[in-house]
Amino acid sequence: MQPPKKIDHLGIAVASLDEATTLYGEVMGLPCEGTEVVEGQQVRVRFFTLGESRIELLEPTSDDSPVARFIAKRGPGLHHVAYRVDDLSATLAALKAADVRLIDESPRRGAHGMLIAFAHPKSTDGVLTEFCQPAPD
Numbered sequence: 001m002q003p004p005k006k007i008d009h010l011g012i013a014v015a016s017l018d019e020a021t022t023l024y025g026e027v028m029g030l031p032c033e034g035t036e037v038v039e040g041q042q043v044r045v046r047f048f049t050l051g052e053s054r055i056e057l058l059e060p061t062s063d064d065s066p067v068a069r070f071i072a073k074r075g076p077g078l079h080h081v082a083y084r085v086d087d088l089s090a091t092l093a094a095l096k097a098a099d100v101r102l103i104d105e106s107p108r109r110g111a112h113g114m115l116i117a118f119a120h121p122k123s124t125d126g127v128l129t130e131f132c133q134p135a136p137d
Ligand code: CO
Pocket: 009, 011, 056, 080, 082, 130
């Protein structure tokens, strides 16, 4: 497959966006890019700019959201690594051909106007892995 361009962002699961913002926004001084709710994943996310990359904080909006289950099981922490690609559909086809287990077989809408898809951590050395591409208008 075409190698990813960069680490687009690191996703960090937190119990409270506002509490976590003290560290990332105020103490570390990372500029906040905004906050949005992603209904499909039952999360509220907040992005912070970090050079060419970003930090994505994820706060569950319901007790049975995947992020809520993640926090209940393991506590807050690193949730996923997201790689920026140019052609997400081609990336998914290449991953599938290589027998990488996919959570999303086709691109879907994520936060920040991106098309995203997740690969299963069982196939990616224990790291929940997101591939993302800016959505065409
Ligand atoms: Co993400």
